[in-house]
Amino acid sequence: MTTLVPVLGDQLTPTISSLAAAKKADTVVLMMEVADETTYVRHHKQKIAFILSAMRHHAAALRKAGWTVDYVHLDDPDNSGSFTGEVARAVERHATTRIIVTEAGEWRVRAMLDAWETLFGIPVDILNDDRFIATHSDFEAWAASRKVLTMEYFYRAMRARTGVLMDGKDPAGGQWNFDKDNRKPANKDLFMPQPLAFEPDKVTREVIDLVAARFADHPGDLDGFDYAVTAEDAARQADTFLAHALEKFGDYEDAMLTGERHLWHSILSPYLNAGLLLPLDLCRRAEAAYRAGKAPINSVEGYVRQILGWREYMRGIYWREGPDYVERNYFGNTRQLPDWYWTGDTDMHCLSEALGQTLATAHAHHIQRLMVTGNFALLIGADPKAVHLWYLEVYIDAYEWVELPNTLGMSQFGDGGLLGSKPYAGSGAYINRMSDYCGHCRYDVNKRVGEDACPFNALYWDFLARNEDKLRPNRRMAMPYRTWDRMKPETRVETRAQAAAFLDRLDASGPPY
Template sequence: MTVLVPVLGDQLSLDLSSLAAVSQREAVVLMMEVSEETTYVRHHKQKLVYILSAMRHHARALIEAGWQVDYVRLDAPDNGGSFTGEIARAIEHHNPERIVVTEAGEWRVAAMLESWETLFGLPVTICADSRFICSHREFDTWASDRRELTMEFFYREMRKKTGLLMQDGKPAGGRWNFDKDNRKPAKPDLWMPRPLSFPPDAITQEIIAHVETRFADHPGALEGFDYAVTAADAERQAANFFAHALPQFGDYEDAMLTGERFLWHSILSPYINAGLLDPLDLCQRAEAEFEAGRAPLNSVEGYIRQILGWREYMRGIYWREGPDYVDRNFFNHQRSLPDWFWTGDTQMNCLHQAIGQTLVTAHAHHIQRLMVIGNFALLIGADPKQVHQWYLEIYLDAYEWVELPNTLGMSQFGDGGLLGSKPYISSGAYINRMSDYCRGCRYTVTERIGEDACPFNALYWDFLARHRDKLGDNHRLAMPYRTWDRQTAEDQKATRRQAKTFLDGLARR
C-alpha cells in the first residue's frame, strides 16, 4: 500500500504530524515547487530563494532520514504549476491508496487540501499541525465567551499551560509582562551582536540564478543573501542569539539605529515559520537562560511573549475570523501606497532606512514595521488590503496566517479594534525618541508647519481630526483629543492644510 504525503514549503520539520501518522515503508513524500505559490503575490526575491532552498535542503534531510521523496522542481518541464496539479500527477505516477497531509497554514491552501478527496476520489487525512502550542479548538474555547479578545490574557493562559516563567503558580518576578522595561533607545557606540552569516552553497547558488532570471520583476535584491536554509544552520543561529543577543534584547527591542539592521533581534522568525525551528523549544531555551542567570527576566519574558503570546494569538485570530478578514476596512481607507514603497527613495529618513533595509534583506524588526512603515501607511489613509499585500510579499517571515492579523488588524486597525484597543499611530516624536533617524533627515522633527516640518506631525493630528467620529470616544485617545481641542481654530486649520499639501504631493516625498 502506498500513502502519498504532501509536505508544503512551510512544513519543513522532520517530526511533522503527517509523517508521524504513516510508516516510512509505505509512504511517498511529495514536495512541490509550483509557480502558483511563487506568484500569487510578488514575493521578495530573497524570500523565494530562502523558501526554495530550504525546501530542497529539507528534501535531502528527509532522504537521509530514510524517507522516499518525490521532489518536483519549479523548472521541471512537466510541472503542473499548482499543488492540486502536482497531486494529480503524483496520483497517476504512484497510484496511492490514500493521502495524508498536515493542515495548511492559510485559508487559500486549506481550501485546496479539502477539495482533494472529492476531486481525486481518495481518502484524505488532514492532520492537525502539532508545531503550534495552542490548537484551533483551544483558542476558540478561550475566545468564545469573551467580549474582548485581549492578547495579554491569552498570553497568560499560555504561560499557565506551558509553565514557562511560572513559579508556584505565579509569574516569575511577580509580573506577567515587562514591556515597560523594554523601551530603551540604543546608542550607535554600543557593542552590537551580529547574526551569523551562511554563504550560499551550490544548491542555493543555483536557485539564486534561477530566481534572478525568472522573477526579475519581483521586488528586492539578491546580493548578499546569507540566511540559513537548513535546520542545522538555523539551530546555529538560535544558539548565537541566546549566547550573545538575548541578554540585552529586552532593553533595546524597540530601538532603531541607522545602518543597524538587526541590533539584538534573533532573526529566527523565518526559521520558525518555515518549520526549521520549534517555537516551544526556543521558549524553553530562553527560560533556561534566565534560570541560569545568563539573561535578565525582562529580555526573556519579552522574547517568550513574542512567540507564546503574539505568534500563537495571531494564528488563533486568523483562523477564527475567517477568509473575509482580509477585506475589513474600518476607516474606509482607499489610498494607494506610493511607488517609493518598492524603492525606498523617499526624503523621510525613517522610511528610507526601514524600507531600504527591507528591500536589501527582506527583514525589518517589529517596531520598524509597526511604528515607522505601518504608522505612516495608516496616517496617510492607505488601503489596508494593499498594505497587507505589501507586507506579505516583502518580508522573509511573512505567511498570511501570521502577517494578515499583524498588518491589517494590529498595524492598520482595519478590524476596528479586534486586536488593539487603539490605532498604533504617533507623531515624529516617538520615532525621534526610539531612533537616530531624525538626525539624518531632510525634515525637522520638532516642526509641524512649513516646508521642513516632519510629515508625521501634521499627519498624526489630521488623522485624529478626520476620524473623530469613530475614535472620539476611545478612552485611550482622550488625552490627544484634549490636546487637539486646546489648539486654536487657526492652528488646527494650518495643521490640516499642511497634511493635505503633503498628501497631494505624496508621490514626490
C-alpha cells in the same frame, strides 16, 4: 498500497504530524515548487530563494533519514504550477491509495486540501499542525466566553498551560509582563552582537540563479543573501542569539539605529515560520537562560511573549475570523501606497532606512514595521488590504496567518479594535524618542508646518481629525484629542492644510520627496 505525504514549503519539520503518522516503507513524500505559490503576490526575491533552497535541503535531509521523496522542481517542464495539479500527477504516478497531510497554514491552501478527497477519490487525512501550542479548538474555547479578545490574557493562559516562566502558579519574576522596562532607545555600540551570515552553498546558488532569471520583476535584491537554509544552521543562529543577544533584547527591542539592521533581535522568525525551528523549544531555551542567570527576566519575558503569546494569538485570530477578515476596512481608507515603498527612494530618513533594509534583506524588525512603515501607511489613509499585500510580498517571514492580523488588525486598525484597543498611530516624536533617525533627516521633527516640517506631525493630527467620529469615543484616545482641542482654530486649520498639501503631492506624482 502507497501513502502520499505532501510536505509544503512552511512544513520543513522532520517530526511534522503528517510524517509522524506515516510509515517509511509504504510512503512517498511529495515536495513541490509551484508557480502559484511564488506569484500569488510578488514575493521578495530573497523570500522565494529562502523557501526554495530550504525545501531542497529539507528534501535531502528526509532522503538521508530513509524517506522516499518525490521532488518537483519549479522548472520541471511537466510542472502543473499548482499544489492540486502536482498532487494529482503524483497520485497517478505512485498509484496512491491514501494521502496524509498536515493542515494548511492559510485559508486559500486549506480550500485546496479540503477538495482533494473528492477530486482524487481516495482518503485524505488532514492532521493538526502540532508545532503550534494552541489548536484551533483551544483558541476557540479561550475566546468563546470573552467579549474582548485581549492578547495579554491569552498569553497568561498559555504560560500557565505550558509552565514556561512559571514558579508554580505564579509568573516568574513576580509579574506577567515587563514591557514597561523594554522601551529604551539604543546608542551605537561597537560590541553590538551580529547574527551569523551563511555563505550560499551550491544548492542555494542554483536557486538564486533561478530566482534572478524567473522573478526579475519582483521586489528586492538577491545580493548578499545570507540566510540559513537548513535546520542545522537555523539552530546555530538560535544558539548565537541566545548566547549573545538575548541578554539585552528586552531593553532595546523597540529601538532603531541608522545603519543597524539587527540590533539585539533574533532574526529567527523566518526559520520558525518555515518549520526549521520549533517555537516551544525556543521559549524553553530562553527560559533556561533566565534560570541560569544568563539573561534578565525583562528580556526573556519579552521574547517569550512574542512567540508564546503574540505568534499563537495571531494564528488564533486568523482562523477564528475567517477568510473575509482581509476585507475589513474600519476607516474606509482607499489610498494606495506610494511607489517608493518598492524603491526606498524618499527623503524621510526613517522610511528610507526601514524600506532600504526591507528591500535589501527582506527583513525589518517589528518596530520598524509597526511605527515607521505601518504608521505612515495608516496616517496617509492607505487601503489596509493594499498594505497587507505589500507586507506579504516583501518580508521573508510573512505568511498570511501571521502577517494579515498583524498588518490589517494591529498596524492598520482595519478591524476596528478587535486586536488593539487603539490605533498604533504616532507623530515624529515617537520615532525621535526610539531612534537616531531624525538626526539624519532633512525634515525637522520639532516642526508641524512649513517646507522642512516632519511629515509625520501634520499627518498625525490630520488622521485624528478626519477619523474623529470613530476615535474620539475611545477612552484611550482622550489625551491626544484634549491636545487637539487646546490648539487654536487657526493652528488646526494650518496643520490640516499642511497634511492636505502633502497628500495631494503623494497622489499627484507618486514619490513626493
